[in-house]
Amino acid sequence: MDKADRVYMERAIELAKRGRGWTNPNPIVGAVIVKNGRIIGEGYHARYGGLHGEREAIRALTEPAEGADMYVTLEPCCHYGKTPPCTEAILEHKIKRVIIGSRDPNPMVAGKGAECLRKAGVIVEADFLREECDQLNRVFFHYITTKLPYVVMKYAMTLDGKIATCTGASKWITGEEARGMVQRMRHEYMGIMVGIGTVLADDPMLNVREEGRKSPIRIICDSRLRIPLDSRICRTAGQYPVIVACGTGDSEKEKQLIDMGIQVISVPDSQGRVDLGKLMFLLGGQGIDSILLEGGGELNESALAAGIVQEVKVFVAPKIFGGREAKSPVTGLGAALPEEAARLALENVVRIREDLLLEYKVIHANQGSFGK
């Protein structure tokens, strides 16, 4: 593989990214077809249920693809799903060589796509820029293998670890650009989840206010169904879907919420609170592959303790609020000893003007007595 191969695969990766937020729970995929050192077709999976990236590239061909190379970020599928197998289209168009980034862990495809092409005489080069390609579909890989949503905990705090001042004021902690980034981030997840405390304190909308982006399903963890019927979330349930998860329910309130078009899921744990593990199982079953968890502190701690969080994204603003009563991002009981801490691995540091975005992968969330 040489420099040109890298350039074409990088192009396929860029194309794949355009589908972000639109293909869930399916993957984002980009493909580039090259003949005699020129791109003769390129495309990406743009919408859930639409043509796969490979077929989009083929559809865009400007000349016959016979003898051409295809660079594709994910192993081509070989099954009949919503669309016919991409391997068939590749063979029909007599593409000679297929360069694949990620392997597809979908049991219907895993290894079979590449094998089907090889058997038909196509040269297949696998694992090319695999790490970069795998980064594109972390959510898909997690969801297709576990059927559980990929949960990302996100919060913004000051340098002294506060998410609000001592009076509860939190607008704003980070700058405008970092806040814009959060809006774009929300678009990439199928669900956005908060605890009832956040709804009672801030009466948030939890939608995406940018043109051309979609809003996630709003999921509220509300053990005792305290959500006010006149909260902005409830009032806009017809426009942006809402799921309220409760523990010990209240059938009258439940009925009122259902009448407003809200889905109520009752998943009590032994203490009558929301059983987050069970909730994730049910949300995964509904096709929700990804959730952005936006607090508050109690829910964040329960989520870490329940082991449902895969990633943590922290915005850090160059401010210090101070104040004994000022809220912090993770509360609950917390760890008793440093060795019982939730353990994370730093993956990325991004500077956004004066703010920082720190991205971590969760290694051990519920070790020792953390959260117990």
Ligand code: AOF
């Ligand atoms: C996509 N887009 O570009 C590629 C996919 O439900 P279907 O029939 O659209 O098939 C979905 C599966 O196809 C998906 O889980 C993945 O394994 C494979 N490849 N899917 O949505 C694409 N290349």
Ligand code: ZN
């Ligand atoms: Zn396909």
